[in-house]
Amino acid sequence: MDWSQVIGQERSVRALRRAVAGGRVAHAYLFHGPHGTGKRAAALAFAQALQCEERGPGSGDGRPCGACPACQKMRRGVHPDMHVLFPHPKGTSEEDRAERKELLSQNPYAEISYARRPSLSDPSDTSNKQALYSVDRVHEELLRPMSLKPLEGRYKVALLTEAEQMHPKAANAFLKLLEEPPPQTAFVLTTAHPDRLLPTITSRCQRLRFSSLGPEALAGALARREDLGDERAQMLARMADGSYTRALDLATSNELLEHRELVLDFFRQAYTQDATRLAELSEEIRRLGRERVKGLMDLMLRWVRDLLLVRSLGREEAPLVNVDQAEAAARFCENLPQADLGAMTELIEEARRLVGRNVNLSLLLTALAQALGHAMQGRSARLYVPLPEAGLPNAA
Numbered sequence: 203m204d205w206s207q208v209i210g211q212e213r214s215v216r217a218l219r220r221a222v223a224g225g226r227v228a229h230a231y232l233f234h235g236p237h238g239t240g241k242r243a244a245a246l247a248f249a250q251a252l253q254c255e256e257r258g259p260g261s262g263d264g265r266p267c268g269a270c271p272a273c274q275k276m277r278r279g280v281h282p283d284m285h286v287l288f289p290h291p292k293g294t295s296e297e298d299r300a301e302r303k304e305l306l307s308q309n310p311y312a313e314i315s316y317a318r319r320p321s322l323s324d325p326s327d328t329s330n331k332q333a334l335y336s337v338d339r340v341h342e343e344l345l346r347p348m349s350l351k352p353l354e355g356r357y358k359v360a361l362l363t364e365a366e367q368m369h370p371k372a373a374n375a376f377l378k379l380l381e382e383p384p385p386q387t388a389f390v391l392t393t394a395h396p397d398r399l400l401p402t403i404t405s406r407c408q409r410l411r412f413s414s415l416g417p418e419a420l421a422g423a424l425a426r427r428e429d430l431g432d433e434r435a436q437m438l439a440r441m442a443d444g445s446y447t448r449a450l451d452l453a454t455s456n457e458l459l460e461h462r463e464l465v466l467d468f469f470r471q472a473y474t475q476d477a478t479r480l481a482e483l484s485e486e487i488r489r490l491g492r493e494r495v496k497g498l499m500d501l502m503l504r505w506v507r508d509l510l511l512v513r514s515l516g517r518e519e520a521p522l523v524n525v526d527q528a529e530a531a532a533r534f535c536e537n538l539p540q541a542d543l544g545a546m547t548e549l550i551e552e553a554r555r556l557v558g559r560n561v562n563l564s565l566l567l568t569a570l571a572q573a574l575g576h577a578m579q580g581r582s583a584r585l586y587v588p589l590p591e592a593g594l595p596n597a598a
């Protein structure tokens with residue numbers, strides 16, 4: 203992991219390189235900012251720069267040489283003085299954790315979090331298991347190794363991702379180590395929720411902020427690293443909400459494009475009100491399950507937002523999420539100038555809220571299609587869905 207692998211975040215990278223070059227490395231850092239913005243990538247580059255054997259003390263530009271044995275071991279994720287920790291649920295296997303570390307050393311933006319990706323082999327698994335740092339693990343994998351002298355490196359470095367997930371006892375044990383850190387140690391904590399850490403821990407860390415990545419930076423990185431075509435890179439970048447990890451997820455799964463096809467079809471059928479096709483489509487969507495239906499409704503909202511952009515800025519100027527659908531969006535705006543896009547947004551938002559309650563999804567989708575059809579005609583539209591309280595037995 204070299205600094206060149208970190209996307210954007212110039213200010214934080216500069217500060218870290220200066221610290222390495224000047225030999226003024228803090229004992230502990232807190233990298234905070236949204237998910238997927240490069241906190242782990244920067245931590246791994248920083249650690250490699252610290253371990254590099256060719257780096258003269260207090261000189262250079264804070265860049266690892268990339269060729270010495272330490273650099274090579276760091277790159278392969280096998281340096282004995284580098285400890286990568288992440289919270290995991292009870293009962294996970296050693297192999298599974300090793301696989302996640304391996305993934306991380308291949309690509310520091312890979313999704314390895316147990317909370318977000320409970321199963322590596324099945325990305326659709328959304329079972330929500332609580333992943334924590336237990337006090338036993340903190341003793342065994344952090345306190346013990348970090349209290350010893352480096353085995354062969356210049357430093358002992360520990361990276362703790364999702365650091366807010368420490369059991370209170372674990373946090374207190376870690377705090378003791380942080381209060382009297384052994385020499386030649388560096389801790390890097392990463393978190394998207396700095397407010398959930400003990401203030402006594404954060405106050406001992408040097409804080410560096412990682413901000414959301416802009417669509418241009420994301421699209422550039424997708425094109426360069428993943429070899430994606432320009433149009434696809436632009437689209438994924440705009441859907442990734444500032445996170446390269448999410449952009450990668452979108453790039454590697456067909457689900458997104460499949461779901462978008464469903465969305466476009468749903469809007470078409472909402473317009474034509476073909477009852478048979480609508481029933482089939484609603485059934486197909488319903489079978490995806492509630493979480494994915496919510497995601498699908500997010501895609502609906504993005505589509506309506508694109509329509510708004512085309513209407514207000516014109517096809518050429520509009521920074522569309524669905525860049526490849528500019529033609530379809532322009533056609534919609536031309537053919538349906540009376541469509542009430544504001545009402546359509548409200549209807550979808552309302553439907554999305556209802557997905558979280560125990561309503562019958564088929565009924566909800568049918569009602570949504572009907573109301574959207576009215577809004578497209580510029581007629582007033584309301585979403586009428588019987589709530590479970592009204593006595594719907596088999597809500598599914």
Ligand SMILES: [Zn+2]
Nearest residue numbers: 254267270273
């Ligand atoms: Zn080196």
